[in-house]
Amino acid sequence: MAERSRRASRPSGDDRQEAILVTTEALLQSRDFDSLSIDELAKGAGISRPTFYFYFASKEAVLLALLDRVIRQVEDRVGALSREFEADPASAWRRSIAAFVEVFSEHRAVATAAMAVRSRNVEVHDLWSRSMLSWVDYTAEVIEAERARGAAPAGLHSRDLAASLNLMNERVLLAAANGEHPAVTAGAELDVLVDVWVRSIYGVIPTSH
Amino acid sequence: MAERSRRASRPSGDDRQEAILVTTEALLQSRDFDSLSIDELAKGAGISRPTFYFYFASKEAVLLALLDRVIRQVEDRVGALSREFEADPASAWRRSIAAFVEVFSEHRAVATAAMAVRSRNVEVHDLWSRSMLSWVDYTAEVIEAERARGAAPAGLHSRDLAASLNLMNERVLLAAANGEHPAVTAGAELDVLVDVWVRSIYGVIPTSH
DNA sequence: GATTTAATCAACACCGTGTCGAGTGAAGTG
């Protein structure tokens, strides 16, 4: 990690950039994003504070790069999934939600930092917003399709339902990942989310007799 | 607001404390909590920055006081509600959720700031956590009671379901209050939330034929 | 009127950010 193969007296710029990213994610495992100083990130990457600014405009820009990677990872996994809902809808929803759950828990630190920072940083806010939007769009489309083929009963405006369910996932997973209270029992997140999704989308309320 | 009735050459301490709270909530209508400086809060209350510290230990302490008031307000409203679910469960849930929705939108700025700050401030985090916990407890109790009387089918661990639904409300209302994207259509929040709650708690998934 | 108590603020020490400008060495150019 420290030296390149054909000894270069200085590590290359790409190495440094990567070192900053690695250091930041490592520090985020145990520390609050706000409590990190640029000096620490620089030191961790073996450079001075001014040099940090050669690679990134700010702490937030580092987080943005980390978040971008995480989001691409979810997109890759969700994109690789089959779009087959007819045979077993519950399992199909489960697979989609699982992609989300896995990446969220693998990159807990980045996700948590991003959620904390988005309220004051437009770039982080917009990046996250954009992916949420695309998941909501996808969810709403599937709900419509399920209603069209008669598998799901008519109900709420599908985009509103889709937005609520996706926002629930975001919040529930964040709470679980950080051991907040209240939170869903550790390990049960996926089961609980799938159940609420399936009941809200397909569920019928028994008529009072 | 500036002077007291029987002219006191200085407004009393209580007035000043209140002025800081009022100024802060006013500034929060249009500005990010992080972007507020203590100097602004002090100036807004007609005092100097050091004097601010006579009343509050930090910006966060001011927010904590504001949040405390908001939470009490929700508790008062929810406490005044009838606990009668037998006759019309959907309406009963709607009334509870409505209390939440109303206070959240009346004090949008405080709620938003509190959500943004909780990740780095233990006091704010704990205060919010504690109220969420009490609402989750209440929700879980009612779900159990509804199952016991046969109104709701058996299902998920009630506390996990209760936690998910309450976390959904928190996130959906925050997104709606701030005009985020994605968010639930403005004005439809209550209808959507109630629908998801009722379906998740009472809903039955039609068996495939 | 003397004393206590609440309230006030100028001045200071501190810390993190972001910038500027001078420097260094490796790689390309005539």
Next chain:
DNA sequence: CACTTCACTCGACACGGTGTTGATTAAATC
């Protein structure tokens, strides 16, 4: 092989916000 260029580096500075100290004032109480 001199010389220019370019990617990279950092010491030193200016700035802005925080939190504290200690002296000061004015009302309240005795």
